[in-house]
Amino acid sequence: MALDVDKDGRVGCAYYVAMDEELVLEEEIPMGGIEAVDTLLLLVQPTSVIIPNRAPGDLIEFLERDAYRFDGSEGSDGEQGSYILRHVVSAQFDYDAGKEALTKVDVEPAKPDPVQVQSLEEEPVQSIGSSSHNKLMRLAERINFESCLSVGCAGAVLNDLERRRTAEQPSTGEDGDFTFSVRSVKMESAEDTMIISADSLISLQILQSELHPNPQTRSSNSSEPKAKEALSVTGLLQALASSAQGKRRLRQMLLRPSTDLAVIRERHMSIEILLRTENSEIAKNMRKQLRKLKNPKTLLRHVRRGVDRVRGQLSLRVGDWKALLRFAMVSAQLKHATHALKGASHIPLFSKICSEINVKRFLHVGDIIIRTIDFQLSKDSGRTEILPGASEYLDGLREEFAHVRRLLAELRESVAREVPEEVAEHIRHCTVMPQLGFLVAVTIDVETGEGIYHGQHHPEGEWTMCFVSGDMVYYKNQLMLDLDVQYGDLPSRIADEEIEVIMALAAAVLEHEEAILSASELFGELDSMLALALAAEKYNWTAPTMTASNVIDIVDGRHPLQELLVPSFIPNDCALAGGCGASDLEDDRLGMSNGRKASFPSMLILTGPNSSGKSVYMRQVALIVYLAHTGSYVPAARATIGVTDRILTRIATRETVVNDESAFLVDLKQAAFAMNFATRRSLLLIDEFGKGTTADSGSALFTAYLTYFLGLGTERPKVLAGTHFHEVFENGLLMPGEDVAFGHMDVRLDPEAEDPDEAVTFLFRLLPGRGSSSLGVLCAASNDVPSDVINRARAIVALLDNNESLLEACSDMTQEDKRRLEEAELVARRFLALEIPSRGREQGGSVPIRDMLRSVLAPGEAPTSGA
Known part of the structure; x- marks a missing residue:
C-alpha cells in the first residue's frame, strides 16, 4: 500500500491485492488528512506501507506508531506492529512516472479500441497515436487520472512489485506462491458510497479486533493474522457467510455502504426473496453447497503454477483438483437451486446466475478432471496419480515398467549365479530408480564401507559404486548398463509424461478461468445475500424503506449487538430530518404528509442519568442507518431511512501513550473534522463533547458547537447529542423548538431505599423533554x-x-475539627517554649532530647535543664 499526503491535506492511495493480482487506486480525498489515512488503513489492512521521503512529519509519526519494529520494541497497541513501513525516494511518487508505469501493465481492455493507430517507433506517453497513449485511453475508462496523488502512489506500488519480482523470492503462504503480477487495475470512488471515518467504525463497533490468543503469533512477523474480528457488526454478519468469497464480499459491502438507492433496493429485494417461506429449504440447501466451495482464485493460481520441473514431481496437490471438481458440481447445483427460487426471475443477482453461469462448461471441466485424476489411488499413495486411459503413451510406459519390475527378481538370481557362491547371499536385490536406472544392491562391509562383493576378479571388471543407503551399497555392472540401454530411464520418462498430462489438464482448465472467476464472484454475492437473510431471520430484523428524502424515521429500533448481551432490550423510536437544501426539490417517497415531515427536528439533545442508555441509543440509530445503506435489513419494527452520505461521530476518545495530544485535544480534532465535512445529508453523533475541560468552558463549547449546526439553516445535518451540561438549558442557551428537540432516558427513583442499587431503576426508555439531573x-x-x-x-x-x-x-469546621486544631496549636506552643541545652554543656547536666519531645506531645511535668 502506498500513501501520499500533500500540504493541503489531500490524500492519495493505491494498493495491491496479491490474492487477486489486482492494483486498486483510491480516488483522491480532499482535505482528508490523517483521519482519512487512518480510515484507509482500517479498510485495507496492509502488510506493507510505502511513503515518500518528502512525506509530512505528522504522517510519518502517525504511521510509525503501528509499524513493525525490527528491534523488537512494541508499538502503540502493545504489539510489534501490523505492517512494515518503508520510505522510498519521492521520485517514485511522481505523477508522470506513475502514468508511465501504468502503461506497462498488461491488462485486458474494457472494450475493443474503435481506432488502432500504428507508429513506426514508440513515442512518449503524451504522443497521440502511440501504443502507450492508447493504453492510457483504455485505462481512463477505469481510472480518474485527475487524482494525481493516487496515480503517483500507483507508480510507487508498481515499482515495489518490480523490485520484489527481481530481487526477492516469491512470497509463500498457506495459499501458495505469489508472483506479484498485475492482472487488473481499478479505482475505488467515493461516489455513491457513504463516508464513514475510522473513529466512527470503531466507536460504533462496526469493526472491533481482538488479539490472537497465541502470544507467540502476536509477537511474530509471520503471515498469520495477529488479530481476529471480535464482537462487532462485521464479525456478527461474516460468521453467517458460508464461503471465503462470501465473507470477503460481505466485508466489502459493510465497509463501503452504498448511497445508490437502486443498489440498496436490489439487495433488499434479494433478501426478501430468500426469506420467503416457500424458498426456505432452497436457501438452506444453497448455504450447504456454498460451504463446500474453496476460493477458486487460489486453486487457479496453483494450476497456473503447474508442476515442479526441477524435481520432476507433480507439485499440484490432488486436493486442488478435487476442489475444482467440487466447484464444477456445486456450480451446477447452485444454478439449479436459483432456478427453483420462487419470484426471483426479476432480481438482477439471480438472473445473472441463471444466464451467465454456463453449467455445460463447468461440467466439461469436471469431466476432464474425472477422466484424468485417479482420486482413490492418489489418496492411498499421497501423490497425484493419473488414471489409465488418460494418455496412451503413458499407459504404454507404465506397462513396460511393470514388465521390468516383474523381471527384477529374475535379474537378482542372474547376478547371484555369476558371483562366487560364498558371496551370493549378499546380493540383496535389483532395482530401478529415476535418473540412475538399473542397480544391484549388495550388503555393505562396515570395515571398508564398500559392498562385500563388488565384482572382484570378475572377467567384466569391478562394478561401479553409485551410492550407499543404510546397510546396502548400490552398484552398476555390465548387465545393469545393458538394461539401461535397452529400456532407458523409464521412471523419468513416466514422470515427464505425467507432467505433460497434468499440464494439458491445467491448460484445459485455464481455458475456462474467466468463467470460473466470474461464477465465483456471483457465488460470493449470493453468499453475502444469504448471510444477510439469515441475520434478518435469526435476529428479527426488518426491511427498511429507503427514500431520497432527508429523514430518519425509526420505530422500535434496537442495538444489533447490545440486544445479544442482555436478557431483554427496550426498543426506542427516532425521528430526525436534515435540511432540505437551498435548491433541492426532492421526490418524497415516504408517503407521509408534509406536516409530519416538517415536524421532525434536525437535532435531538439527550440528557439523563449516567448508565441510562443514552450512548447505546445514539449508536443504535447510527447502526440502523448504516445497515440500511449496506443493503441489510435493520433491527427495528419499522424504519424509513433517507440517503445519508456520511456518519460522523464524536464519541470515543482513542488515546495512546505515544500520542502527546490530550484527550480534550483529540475530542476537539474529531469535532473539527465533523464541522468541516458534515453536509445536510450527514448524521452526527456527539456524546458529551466538552467534558475534558472546566465546566464553564465545556458547556460554552458544547453550546457553540450545536449552535453552529443549527445556524446552517437548510444545510443543517441530522444531529444526535448527549450531555450532562444542564446549565446550558437552565440558562436558556439552547431552547427546544422546531429544529431542536429534547429527550431523556426514563428512570425511577426510590429515595427511601437503603441499598444504593435499589435507589435508582433504569428503564432505558426514551421520553420527550429534558432530564432534571444526571x-x-x-x-x-x-x-x-x-x-x-x-x-x-x-x-x-x-x-x-x-x-x-x-x-x-x-x-x-466541625467541633471535632476545632478540637483537633486547638490541640495542634498547644503542641506547637509547647515546642516553641522548649529551652534546648547547648552542645557545649556537660553531659551530666543535660536532658535527653527524646524525653523533651515526649513532654511536648504528652504534657506533664517537663524535665528542666540544669539552669
Missing part, C-alpha cells in the same frame, strides 16, 4: 464508591442547589 452521586454509590465520599458529595450538591457559596461552606 444522578451522578447515586451512580457513584451503586458502584462501590466509599460512603464518606458519597456523603461529602451529597452535601456539596445540596449547597449548590441552594446557591450557597462553596468557599464559605468548605471553610466551616
